[in-house]
Amino acid sequence: MKVIRFKNIIQKFLLGNASKEEEEVLNKFEKRLLAYNSERVFTRTPAEEIRQELSKRIVKATRKRVSLTYRWTAAAVLLIVISVGSWWLIPMETPKVATATPIEWQEVSTRKGETCKVHLTDGSVVTLNGESSLLYPTSFSETVRKVRLIGEAFFEVTPNPNKPFVVETEQLSTEVLGTSFNIEAYAIQENIKVTLATGKVRVKAVGQEFILAPSEQAVYQKEKSEIYTQQVDVSLYTDWKEGILHFDGSSLIAVAAQIEKFYGIPVQLKVKDAEHYYISGTFVKEPLEVVLKQLSFINEELMYEYKGGKVLITHKK
Incomplete structure (x- = not known):
């Protein structure tokens, strides 16, 4: 039946x-x-x-x-x-024993401009970036260590060959045994990125599977439902933990999103063809005012102002 x-x-x-x-x-x-x-x-x-x-x-x-x-x-x-x-x-000839008590889950979330460290029961440490959420059990099962992520986080996983560590996002599953890596999986972004710092991870999506080595990144394109890998500079994707902002030929749209997430202040763009403005630079624990001045100096066509509790970036008049 x-x-x-x-x-x-x-x-x-x-x-x-x-x-x-x-x-x-x-x-x-x-x-x-x-x-x-x-x-x-x-x-x-x-x-x-x-x-x-x-x-x-x-x-x-x-x-x-x-x-x-x-x-x-x-x-x-x-x-x-x-x-x-x-x-x-299931056929009655091969019955199964009832499962143990249900797993209890906890959630930690951050706001714009916040970072937060979460220490898991197995000794692993998760650093959440701004506007992110981590869902994790109060105690892991006997066979797997599974957590769920929305947003961005850097994982430092305690090795345990007998109990894989799995991070689930909306479209990806990342499995490790003991390693450190960064996952960027914001709902508003076009791509999900898994960047490996040390060890090995297995990334699964749309029926495909990739084993990443250090300095490799898996990129899942949401619109195309496709995934590929590439070599990257890991620091560009992990230095946010140390209060460092990297822009490596990033579009102005991406830069505005990074500033908003990093400093917790809304950024509004009134720039024609903003996706065609490319910014490069590194800022080490700099105040927002310094970053904005440098950006307007790098590209002389742009200016900024504080208006209504947010940053407005426009063309110079």
Whole structure:
């Protein structure tokens, strides 16, 4: 039987709209499941004790007397399906043991202009850039160390050959054993970039897989759903952790986005063909005023001003 059909039967039964044939489907399922799997699922608790305990709880919750013969069936089905997921779709001859307690997740987020270090339970350290979020478990599972990232972060992963470290973003999955790397995965940007500093990582996307070596970068193009690798200067993508801004032939649009993220101040461009203005330069822990003056000096056609709590970059009059 298809999953959607089985769910519909359960829903109809709980609403009191199931036919006798549909009730019989649930009743047969109950008997099969208990016969084959009760010992594993309920740790040798007798089926009759389970029936009685569930019946008591249903009566207490509803505060009224009802026939429990089929209500218990529905409750048991729901509890079992919730506990073991799609176990009932697997042949009864090869049952699986119910999983352990659910993983609890925590989230750390940064605002514009902020960075934050997160120390994970395995000793790994994650440095979040501005406007980023990291979702991670309070304790890792026995088989994998998995976290989820929105935005940008630099990872310093504690080696553990028996428990891979996996970073999931919207379109990419990056797997490592012990290494340091940077992931840039902002929703508003056209590309997602994984830049390896040390060790090795495996990057997966759109059915492709790449193993990166140090100084290699994987670039996922969202619009084309394509991924490629290239050699890069790692410092251009990781020095933000030290308060250093790098512009290496970057478009004015990219520069404005970097300044906004780095200093936490909105930047508005009123420059025609801004994508065709290219900026190069390195700024080491410089105040925003210094950076803006240098940018207007590098390109004499541009000027800036503070207006309404934001930076406005325009053509010189």
